[in-house]
Amino acid sequence: MSQTVSKTPPPIAMDEKMKEIMTNYYIEAKTASDSGKRVAWITSGGPVEPLIAMDIIPVYPENHGAMIGASKMGGSLCEQAEAMGYSGDICSYARADIASAVTCGGPIGGLPRPDMLIACNNICGTVIKWYEVLARYYDAPLFIFDTPMCHTDYPEESKRYVQRQVHEYVSFLEQVTGRKLDQDKMEEVGRLSLEAQRLWQAVLDTATARPSPMTAFDGFYHLALIVTLRGTRVAVDYYRDLLAEMEDRVAKGIGAVPNERYRLMWDNLPIWYRLKWLSKKFAAHDAALVADTYNTAWCRSLRYIDENDFLGSMAEGYTRMYLNIGVDQMADTIIEMAEKYSVDGLVMHSNRSCKPYSFGQYDIQRMVRERLDIPCLIIESHMIDERSFSEAQTETRIDAFMELVEEKNQCKER
Amino acid sequence: MHPATATEKGTFMNELDHFQEAAKNPEGYGKNLKASGRPVIGCLCSYAPEELIHAAGAHPMRLFGTKEAIVNADGHLQTYCCSLAKGVLENTLTGRLSFLDGAVFPHTCDTIQRLSDIWRLNTDYDFFADVVYPVKLNTQSALDYTVDIFERFKKNLESWSGQSLSEADLTRSIEIFNSIRDQLAEIYRMRSKDPACLSGSLLSSVVKGSMILDRDELPERLFRLRKEIEEGRYAVPGNERKKRLIVAGSLCDHPDFFSILEESDGVVVWDDLCTGSRYFDETVDIGVPPLEAIARRYVERRRPCPAKHLSNTARGEALAAMAEEHKASGVIFFLLKFCDPHAFDYPYLKEYLETRNVSVTLVEVENQLPPEGQLKTRLETFIHML
Numbered sequence A: 001m002s003q004t005v006s007k008t009p010p011p012i013a014m015d016e017k018m019k020e021i022m023t024n025y026y027i028e029a030k031t032a033s034d035s036g037k038r039v040a041w042i043t044s045g046g047p048v049e050p051l052i053a054m055d056i057i058p059v060y061p062e063n064h065g066a067m068i069g070a071s072k073m074g075g076s077l078c079e080q081a082e083a084m085g086y087s088g089d090i091c092s093y094a095r096a097d098i099a100s101a102v103t104c105g106g107p108i109g110g111l112p113r114p115d116m117l118i119a120c121n122n123i124c125g126t127v128i129k130w131y132e133v134l135a136r137y138y139d140a141p142l143f144i145f146d147t148p149m150c151h152t153d154y155p156e157e158s159k160r161y162v163q164r165q166v167h168e169y170v171s172f173l174e175q176v177t178g179r180k181l182d183q184d185k186m187e188e189v190g191r192l193s194l195e196a197q198r199l200w201q202a203v204l205d206t207a208t209a210r211p212s213p214m215t216a217f218d219g220f221y222h223l224a225l226i227v228t229l230r231g232t233r234v235a236v237d238y239y240r241d242l243l244a245e246m247e248d249r250v251a252k253g254i255g256a257v258p259n260e261r262y263r264l265m266w267d268n269l270p271i272w273y274r275l276k277w278l279s280k281k282f283a284a285h286d287a288a289l290v291a292d293t294y295n296t297a298w299c300r301s302l303r304y305i306d307e308n309d310f311l312g313s314m315a316e317g318y319t320r321m322y323l324n325i326g327v328d329q330m331a332d333t334i335i336e337m338a339e340k341y342s343v344d345g346l347v348m349h350s351n352r353s354c355k356p357y358s359f360g361q362y363d364i365q366r367m368v369r370e371r372l373d374i375p376c377l378i379i380e381s382h383m384i385d386e387r388s389f390s391e392a393q394t395e396t397r398i399d400a401f402m403e404l405v406e407e408k409n410q411c412k413e414r
Numbered sequence B: 001m002h003p004a005t006a007t008e009k010g011t012f013m014n015e016l017d018h019f020q021e022a023a024k025n026p027e028g029y030g031k032n033l034k035a036s037g038r039p040v041i042g043c044l045c046s047y048a049p050e051e052l053i054h055a056a057g058a059h060p061m062r063l064f065g066t067k068e069a070i071v072n073a074d075g076h077l078q079t080y081c082c083s084l085a086k087g088v089l090e091n092t093l094t095g096r097l098s099f100l101d102g103a104v105f106p107h108t109c110d111t112i113q114r115l116s117d118i119w120r121l122n123t124d125y126d127f128f129a130d131v132v133y134p135v136k137l138n139t140q141s142a143l144d145y146t147v148d149i150f151e152r153f154k155k156n157l158e159s160w161s162g163q164s165l166s167e168a169d170l171t172r173s174i175e176i177f178n179s180i181r182d183q184l185a186e187i188y189r190m191r192s193k194d195p196a197c198l199s200g201s202l203l204s205s206v207v208k209g210s211m212i213l214d215r216d217e218l219p220e221r222l223f224r225l226r227k228e229i230e231e232g233r234y235a236v237p238g239n240e241r242k243k244r245l246i247v248a249g250s251l252c253d254h255p256d257f258f259s260i261l262e263e264s265d266g267v268v269v270w271d272d273l274c275t276g277s278r279y280f281d282e283t284v285d286i287g288v289p290p291l292e293a294i295a296r297r298y299v300e301r302r303r304p305c306p307a308k309h310l311s312n313t314a315r316g317e318a319l320a321a322m323a324e325e326h327k328a329s330g331v332i333f334f335l336l337k338f339c340d341p342h343a344f345d346y347p348y349l350k351e352y353l354e355t356r357n358v359s360v361t362l363v364e365v366e367n368q369l370p371p372e373g374q375l376k377t378r379l380e381t382f383i384h385m386l
């Protein structure tokens, strides 16, 4: 231990590749009308595979929201939405996206006009209201993929209802595009989607190593493709290479945080406009955020989907998403992950933007404490509205929390 | 206000007093009912299928927030949670709802969705059920699914009560609730015709009281109440000259709001509130299998809660039609702070209504009404501009 040299690890080589892919993706999306392709706006947890199979370009307002946040343009866009009458208490993705639609604002001058809208409420009810706003504004057809909340289980009637909607969804797409879905292509896309999810999970699993080759902050960056391009070969190839790079780091003992001493877990969406600051802040305490509930949300459905019958099994996968289960199951998931990644503390982002992710956190915190005896920190903000963030207060709280983590660890060592 | 016949004559109370008492002290009423041997099931919103609860021999009672300080609920819900969800949780955690046998959570907004989990994990009543409604209402599969979830809820009730729920039980309950809804709608119509027949704050206690009082007695009570209103017992002369308004929002548990409004020269002639017309809008068809009939009422109603999707403009159309039908020149949006579904609809509804010459204003409340003077000035200004 005493021989570890404190030095910053080399940057992740795939970072550049990611930038390139995302730039191309947005260029393709923004020039879709020139190439005669249609554009669908879809929620982050929405069933995107049929779109890909039908050669429709999926665009994700939430990914756009994250970019807005990372470029610190969230505050001003949110403010514009408020001037339009939207309450400052609603999801900041929605506020920023609505303002950007109207003003063509944001880092890429707004998203390409949608030919159709797909809202899946497996993450929240907010997206229903948000997409209604978009449907009125763009006068575009809206398909709602309704995934009943699984408070304690996934009952038969939900199964039937969602399965019927898979067919309604395909008919909707066929009607809007005037084309038939090619079943073989659909199955191929389904396989690619699952393959990418498996690889992404494997990438995240490399963080079980000590020191961890990556942190959740790196994950938040590399997550973009599993959101926007799952179902494509590009995503599969990308995550295969990223996995190789991470495995290589593990083999060489390269840690994302030099002198990693403490391992933490993050809950909820990232605070997009403070990623770097937070990452440095924790690293200064020799703490690495090795696990989180957000990055893994896109691999959760793996266990429910049948590789050889994607359309027939995606209903369950998309319904039993992390945000669409009861608070107690969420706590179980967190505890399981905390054990798997051997974490010493839990950092919860109490996100004023996201009620379904945040309400219940206090109860989860209690359950985690009862079962794991690790310290827990709660930081409150709006994920992309930087006006809501108090740096001084957050800093003090992180310092106090890290002291607790250190103390606990010393006790353990003794 | 109205003559206090109970004390003067010592023989009977005004029918209205029963409603007011229940509205003022729902917990007290619930406790007594429970003591008389009737199980009581708390209902979270107007999507709770009360007919089924009633048919199972239990009393469905609407749950409201609290005027008391929030102490315990703060340990479970963040500061950015609406006062309804917080208040209901506070009431249960402090034991004020200990008379309940349980509660039913219809799925509506993200907040209620999580409140249901928190309630389930922190209380130990005998009965608990989620009724996970579809979010969209405009498809056959959504209707079929709604019938299915009622089927499940019925089974929940049966295994809890130990008795099977017959079609005849259900039909009887449907008839009772239809009568309640019809009569509440009739009182609203009387008042729209003559706003001086009853004050707005008393009307609000009639609706609230109806969500609390024993439903077996309620049709009779409402009948007598209508007679009393017709007799002019509650007349508030002058209301007929005031500016006619509509109030829209989630719930309004502030009778004072209506008084302040009437002092400001306005009068509410109809509403789109969860504690108003959304409770009694449209009845259940008889002659259709009962569960399907109940499902159809929720799925097909023209004025859904904003947490449900009927079409992109359903609420705008419904509100504009309401304003026209009741000759209202303005709509007051009475919104709870941190209530997402309503907050999302507000900008479009405002624009939709204003382009149709209906004026709009917004009153946002957290737990309490804004200070009276301030509220009055705002309302007066709005009303005088009409």
Ligand code: SF4
Residues within 6 Å of the ligand: A062, A091, A092, A093, A094, A123, A124, A125, A126, A127, A269, A353, A354, A355, A356, A357
């Ligand atoms: S941040 Fe939360 S509320 Fe906003 S769109 Fe995502 S899941 Fe919905």
Ligand code: SF4
Residues within 6 Å of the ligand: B082, B083, B084, B085, B108, B109, B110, B111, B112, B250, B251, B307, B336, B338, B339, B340, B341, B342
């Ligand atoms: S609909 Fe609004 S007022 Fe009702 S519980 Fe949800 S957030 Fe609260």
